[in-house]
Amino acid sequence: MRKEYAKMDAALLHQTNKKVILKLIKEKSQISRSELSRATGLTPPTITRIVNELVDSEGIAEYVGVGNSSGGRPPVIVKFKYESxxxxxxxxxxxxxxxxxxxxxxxxxxxxxxxxxxxxxxxxxxxxxxxxxxxxxxxxxxxxxxxxxxxxxxxxxxxxxxxxxxxxxxxxxxxxxxxxxxxxxxxxxxxxxxxxxxxxCELKLGERQNLKNFTVINFGYGIASGLVIEGNLVKGYAGFAGEFGHIVVDTNSKVQCKCGMYGCLEALASGHRIANRGKAEMENGNADLLKDLCNNNSNLVTAEQVARAAKMGDVACLKIYDEVSEYLCKGIGTIANLLNPQTVYIGGGISLSGQFLFDLIENKKSKYLLPANINVQILPSSFGEQTxxxxxxxxxxxxxxxxxxxxxxxxxx
Ligand SMILES: [Zn+2]
The missing domain is CATH 3.30.420.40 (ATPase, nucleotide binding domain)
Structure with missing residues (x-):
């Protein structure tokens, strides 16, 4: 029994060392075996064995020759084989x-x-x-x-x-x-x-990968969030954490959400709501610029068209975005006061409406934030639609x- 444990420990240790070495090779792009040995404290034979596995069995590293020697044997360089x-x-x-x-x-x-x-x-x-x-x-x-x-x-x-x-x-x-x-x-x-x-995506490949506490809001035809706390992605008990769109932001609202509740953020601020509000404004004889953009056909109204009209100065459409950003800030206030994130990223289709949306949020956010959270940064997501x-x-x-x-x-x- 004891022998089996010893074997298991050795296998586990080997896997752990291999992960550390692979991570170092990826981070450095290319590195010598002797540098790997110095960085990890592992012996040269252990490094050689592990690197050989990554090269021969896994095919995710490759030897690219030898470097310059400052006396002694020239260093053997290994590279992260990302291309193929x-x-x-x-x-x-x-x-x-x-x-x-x-x-x-x-x-x-x-x-x-x-x-x-x-x-x-x-x-x-x-x-x-x-x-x-x-x-x-x-x-x-x-x-x-x-x-x-x-x-x-x-x-x-x-x-x-x-x-x-x-x-x-x-x-x-x-x-x-x-x-x-x-x-x-x-x-x-x-x-x-x-x-x-x-x-x-933000945690692993984003522009600011050093952040450990942040929230990503997916602001599209639905609204949701992804939460990172102390560098970990939060999943919750059954994997359903982050349903930010179902925070009730207006308890008097008569607008029913897809979830069945009334006054959810998603019901009052999503792309669907923006489009429906735009359509209603147009049918009531307001929103002239939106009318022009949609060839006077209210069935063609989308959240994107409402944003375009707002940017062109359509008063009714600006009012819609003004309301929507107010609700969004209530939601951001709730999440920021609860989790104290360094940054709140906003991504998703509606986040691409333009800088005017971020300006509206910036102007309103302080109403809903405790002084301790007032410096939370609100930024567009790093990769736009590709996030x-x-x-x-x-x-x-x-x-x-x-x-x-x-x-x-x-x-x-
Ligand atoms: Zn809901």
């Missing part, structure tokens, strides 16, 4: 399906965007996802390998099982993405909620860096 190893990230949204093929440094190789056409139903949407993945697979270099596909979905997604327990945007409940996709594609899949992946798909990439990259995906398991030769 790829990941596919998918943002399965209610409006668009976006997919990207990237290398292990998240450099874009190819990107595809197709309309979701939600009204055509589950099978059609899955078929489109499969087509996007198939096309991206074909765009890799001949010898490159695809380690996995990360998928971000709007809704309550169980990250282990791939079951979408509920997605009001799609009208799905208890559907298994994993089951249908595994039948159609021969590549590992990983899933999570699209907003949590936006937070993972979720890059977050989906991070999900797979994390598995690779944690050695949870091995070349052997995937069947690479």
């Amino acid at each position: 190893n790829c990941i596919i990230g998918i943002d399965l949204g209610a409006t668009y399906i976006r997919g990207c093929l990237v290398d292990l440094n998240a450099n874009f190789i190819s990107e595809i965007q197709v309309p979701t056409e939600i009204e055509r139903g589950f099978d059609s949407i899955i078929e489109k996802v499969v087509q996007v993945i198939n096309k991206l697979q074909k765009r890799k270099e001949k010898d490159a390998r695809i380690w996995g596909v990360g998928i971000g979905v709007a809704g309550l997604v169980h990250s282990e099982t791939g079951i979408i327990e509920s997605s009001p945007d799609f009208g799905w409940s208890n559907v298994s993405l994993r089951e249908v996709l595994e039948k159609k594609l021969d590549v590992p899949f990983f899933y999570d909620n699209s907003t949590r992946l936006m937070a993972l 979720t798909e890059i977050g989906a990439v991070s999900l797979v990259l994390d598995k690779i860096m944690n050695l949870e995906l091995s070349a052997k398991k995937i069947g690479f030769k």
Whole structure:
């Protein structure tokens, strides 16, 4: 028994050392074996054995010759082999399906965007996802390998099982993405909620990766948040943390939310609400500029058109954004006073309305923040519309860096 424990400890120690070495090679891009030994305190033979595994078995590192010697044996240089190893990230949204093929440094190789056409139903949407993945697979270099596909979905997604327990945007409940996709594609899949992946994207690949406490708000046709506390992505007891859109911001409101409650932030400030308010203003004879933009057809009103009209000076549309930003600030105040984040990122389609939205938020936020939280920074997300798909990439990259995906398991030769 004791021997078995010793064996297990040795295997665990080996994996831990291997992770540390892989991380160092990735961070430095290229580094000598002797530097690895100095940085980790591991002996040169241990370093050589581990690096050889990363080169020969995993194929994610390579030897690139020897460096200059300052006396003694010249150092052997090892490099992170990011170019010929790829990941596919998918943002399965209610409006668009976006997919990207990237290398292990998240450099874009190819990107595809197709309309979701939600009204055509589950099978059609899955078929489109499969087509996007198939096309991206074909765009890799001949010898490159695809380690996995990360998928971000709007809704309550169980990250282990791939079951979408509920997605009001799609009208799905208890559907298994994993089951249908595994039948159609021969590549590992990983899933999570699209907003949590936006937070993972900022944490792992964003412009300010040193932040340990921040919130990402996905401000689109729905509203949700991804929370990072002390450097960890918060999932909650059952994986459904971050339902920021269902904070009640007006207890007297008669506007019912998709969740059944009244006066939720999502009911009063989402893209749907902005579009509906714009439509109503136009039908009441207001919003002349919006009327022009939509050719006097209220069915063509979208949140984006309301934003365009507001920027052009349409008073009714400016009033809509003024109200929406007020509600949003109430929500931000709640979350900032509760969690004390350093930064609140705002991403999602409506966040692209323009600087005027961020100016409105900046002007209103202090009403809802305690003095201790007044300096919270409110910034646009680092990658705009691509944040979720890059977050989906991070999900797979994390598995690779944690050695949870091995070349052997995937069947690479
Ligand atoms: Zn709600």
